[in-house]
Amino acid sequence: MARVTIIDIARESGKSYTTVSRALSDHPRISIETKVLIRATATRLGYSPNMMAKGLVQKRTQTIGLIATELSNPVRSELIEALRRQVHASGYQLLVSGYQDEDELSSRIRDMAGRQVDGLIIGKITGVVEKKDFWPALEAALKQDIAVVTFSNATSVCVDCLCIDYVAMARKLTEHFIRKHGFRNIWYLGVDRNTIRQRGYFAAMQAAGLESAKRLFLLPAQDMQTARDAIGDLLQHESKPQAILCHNDITAIGVMNGLRQCGYSVPEDIAVAGIDNHQISSFFNPALTTAGVASERVAGAMMKLLEARLGHNHQSPAVAVHLPFETYYRESCGCCCANEEE
Amino acid sequence: MARVTIIDIARESGKSYTTVSRALSDHPRISIETKVLIRATATRLGYSPNMMAKGLVQKRTQTIGLIATELSNPVRSELIEALRRQVHASGYQLLVSGYQDEDELSSRIRDMAGRQVDGLIIGKITGVVEKKDFWPALEAALKQDIAVVTFSNATSVCVDCLCIDYVAMARKLTEHFIRKHGFRNIWYLGVDRNTIRQRGYFAAMQAAGLESAKRLFLLPAQDMQTARDAIGDLLQHESKPQAILCHNDITAIGVMNGLRQCGYSVPEDIAVAGIDNHQISSFFNPALTTAGVASERVAGAMMKLLEARLGHNHQSPAVAVHLPFETYYRESCGCCCANEEE
DNA sequence: CTGAAAGCGCTTACAG
DNA sequence: CTGAAAGCGCTTACAG
Numbered sequence: 001m002a003r004v005t006i007i008d009i010a011r012e013s014g015k016s017y018t019t020v021s022r023a024l025s026d027h028p029r030i031s032i033e034t035k036v037l038i039r040a041t042a043t044r045l046g047y048s049p050n051m052m053a054k055g056l057v058q059k060r061t062q063t064i065g066l067i068a069t070e071l072s073n074p075v076r077s078e079l080i081e082a083l084r085r086q087v088h089a090s091g092y093q094l095l096v097s098g099y100q101d102e103d104e105l106s107s108r109i110r111d112m113a114g115r116q117v118d119g120l121i122i123g124k125i126t127g128v129v130e131k132k133d134f135w136p137a138l139e140a141a142l143k144q145d146i147a148v149v150t151f152s153n154a155t156s157v158c159v160d161c162l163c164i165d166y167v168a169m170a171r172k173l174t175e176h177f178i179r180k181h182g183f184r185n186i187w188y189l190g191v192d193r194n195t196i197r198q199r200g201y202f203a204a205m206q207a208a209g210l211e212s213a214k215r216l217f218l219l220p221a222q223d224m225q226t227a228r229d230a231i232g233d234l235l236q237h238e239s240k241p242q243a244i245l246c247h248n249d250i251t252a253i254g255v256m257n258g259l260r261q262c263g264y265s266v267p268e269d270i271a272v273a274g275i276d277n278h279q280i281s282s283f284f285n286p287a288l289t290t291a292g293v294a295s296e297r298v299a300g301a302m303m304k305l306l307e308a309r310l311g312h313n314h315q316s317p318a319v320a321v322h323l324p325f326e327t328y329y330r331e332s333c334g335c336c337c338a339n340e341e342e
Numbered sequence: 343m344a345r346v347t348i349i350d351i352a353r354e355s356g357k358s359y360t361t362v363s364r365a366l367s368d369h370p371r372i373s374i375e376t377k378v379l380i381r382a383t384a385t386r387l388g389y390s391p392n393m394m395a396k397g398l399v400q401k402r403t404q405t406i407g408l409i410a411t412e413l414s415n416p417v418r419s420e421l422i423e424a425l426r427r428q429v430h431a432s433g434y435q436l437l438v439s440g441y442q443d444e445d446e447l448s449s450r451i452r453d454m455a456g457r458q459v460d461g462l463i464i465g466k467i468t469g470v471v472e473k474k475d476f477w478p479a480l481e482a483a484l485k486q487d488i489a490v491v492t493f494s495n496a497t498s499v500c501v502d503c504l505c506i507d508y509v510a511m512a513r514k515l516t517e518h519f520i521r522k523h524g525f526r527n528i529w530y531l532g533v534d535r536n537t538i539r540q541r542g543y544f545a546a547m548q549a550a551g552l553e554s555a556k557r558l559f560l561l562p563a564q565d566m567q568t569a570r571d572a573i574g575d576l577l578q579h580e581s582k583p584q585a586i587l588c589h590n591d592i593t594a595i596g597v598m599n600g601l602r603q604c605g606y607s608v609p610e611d612i613a614v615a616g617i618d619n620h621q622i623s624s625f626f627n628p629a630l631t632t633a634g635v636a637s638e639r640v641a642g643a644m645m646k647l648l649e650a651r652l653g654h655n656h657q658s659p660a661v662a663v664h665l666p667f668e669t670y671y672r673e674s675c676g677c678c679c680a681n682e683e684e
Numbered sequence: 685c686t687g688a689a690a691g692c693g694c695t696t697a698c699a700g
Numbered sequence: 701c702t703g704a705a706a707g708c709g710c711t712t713a714c715a716g
Contacts, residue, residue, distance in 0.1 A: 687714105692709105697706090700704100
């Protein structure tokens with residue numbers, strides 16, 4: 001059986017379907033009585049508007065698209081959930097799509113544009129947006145009046161960017177290891193060769209005159225298992241460091257588990273820090289030292305950026321918003337529970 | 343500037359837009375040459391089909407809707423992510439929507455129906471679907487040919503259900519506490535008065551002749567903080583139990599953190615178990631004893647159920663699939679690391 | 685305040 | 701093998 005349409009409501013209420021459409025969208029020049037009548041029959045019939053038809057004519061779908069990497073990272077889930085809440089609160093739905101390599105982005109963007117999303121969030125972009133392979137697809141989306149915001153380390157003259165300074169986080173945590181705890185043999189455990197955040201580690205090590213900057217890379221998949229296994233392997237061949245800065249909290253949790261399996265205790269034998277500040281990190285045993293910006297903050301800033309553009313002012317110049325991060329010194333680096341300053 | 347449409351491609355390639363449409367959808371009666379020509383100009387122009395228009399005429403949107411509770415629970419995130427992968431692999435997008443109380447469900451279902459989803463997954467339903475307040479809305483969706491599957495404890499003659507036996511999990515874990523470890527004073531820490539899984543706890547306690555079945559309820563919000571604070575409060579007023587079965591892994595992690603703050607160690611002073619088997623539970627310190635079915639399993643079973651219906655056989659009788667669960671005896675109950683049998 | 689008509693961008697019988 | 705026409709369910713000028 002077919003859906004109930006405005007035609008059904010029109011027939012039922014003895015009005016034209018034009019009037020029905022207007023009554024339902026609360027058009028000012030429709031009498032109160034007809035509005036009441038039409039709304040009543042609409043709910044009686046269990047009517048809900050066909051968003052496909054509506055979207056086709058209005059060119060707005062009340063949908064925000066999100067294209068991001070690392071979807072299976074719990075921290076990403078936290079952000080997506082926060083975003084969903086924001087987006088729902090503003091009357092939109094969130095459509096999430098993932099990608100592995102940047103060359104998939106073009107088709108993902110086109111898909112989203114084909115679904116006529118009103119806004120588009122593209123996640124974990126580093127570098128100049130206009131120089132990327134996906135720029136043509138993104139430009140088409142912009143011409144189509146889609147509001148776009150990228151994160152977390154992009155630069156652009158055309159597109160708003162929400163910037164999160166992972167490099168500074170890595171640097172600050174490394175400096176904390178060095179200055180507060182006096183560590184000199186510190187590892188950086190990254191997930192791939194290109195991570196930008198390792199630069200912060202190198203900078204801090206170099207500034208402290210620590211040459212022996214050892215860095216070790218896991219292969220892509222950034223899950224806990226990989227990190228646990230990797231640290232186990234490493235410690236069989238190399239002498240232990242005093243501290244390990246991990247690519248993120250998930251890696252850090254894997255590493256702490258691996259260290260425990262090897263008989264090392266954190267932070268007594270080896271100190272550990274992560275990056276992200278996932279909710280669970282403060283509940284872990286030992287509580288994880290980390291840095292990050294709260295997902296609600298990120299989601300809120302994104303929605304703010306998006307809503308400014310959704311108001312159709314595509315003319316105003318692109319902005320870059322830099323979100324300040326917090327550092328959390330907890331047990332895993334050797335600090336006490338309290339969030340003491342460096 | 344406007345999007346490129348099939349009209350643009352038709353003009354560019356000197357064909358009618360009917361032919362363009364057919365060439366793009368690989369219609370058999372279009373010559374290879376025109377197909378090649380048209381596809382070439384389509385990609386040259388950066389064409390991507392308007393899914394609104396397509397959806398309007400075809401009544402299919404390549405979208406699966408998910409309506410669920412507890413969206414901010416990391417276990418739910420894990421499931422959603424697994425589902426998204428499944429759904430993408432089958433060529434669909436996933437649209438996720440949340441709800442707090444069951445009376446919101448009707449409007450959520452109508453929203454999804456209005457967005458013309460091809461399939462709909464409705465999460466955490468307990469009881470007879472046909473007796474629910476949202477049944478009229480769901481019935482309308484079914485009449486509209488939307489494939490529907492519910493989880494996790496529903497019964498229905500019209501709708502497929504994916505069943506996960508949380509009661510049995512609670513029972514099995516409680517029995518494990520009793521038989522394997524000889525505990526007699528066991529608490530059940532639930533998140534609300536109506537959770538079905540507490541029944542398994544009661545059953546096990548009763549069967550063992552343990553009358554003093556103490557149960558304590560947290561208020562709604564089922565996050566780690568609440569659980570941590572609650573256990574702290576409780577232990578100030580009552581003498582400690584030997585073991586605590588928690589509503590889920592997240593609650594259990596909060597509880598373990600709270601116990602640590604109070605100076606108790608797990609499992610030496612108090613044993614703890616959760617339910618869900620979130621990825622992180624096996625990495626926790628101590629590793630958490632828990633039970634659950636892997637998210638990929640659940641997602642796979644859902645997609646299977648859905649795809650059977652998406653093939654338009656709405657006639658075949660509704661099925662109920664019961665997913666077997668696994669139990670993981672780890673450190674937090676006093677078992678060793680190995681997954682020993684009860 | 686209300687209605688008839690055109691049109692959004694596609695697909696799909698119906699003809700040729 | 702290809703095209704002209706109707707129609708999916710809405711909204712929105714344009715008339716009245």
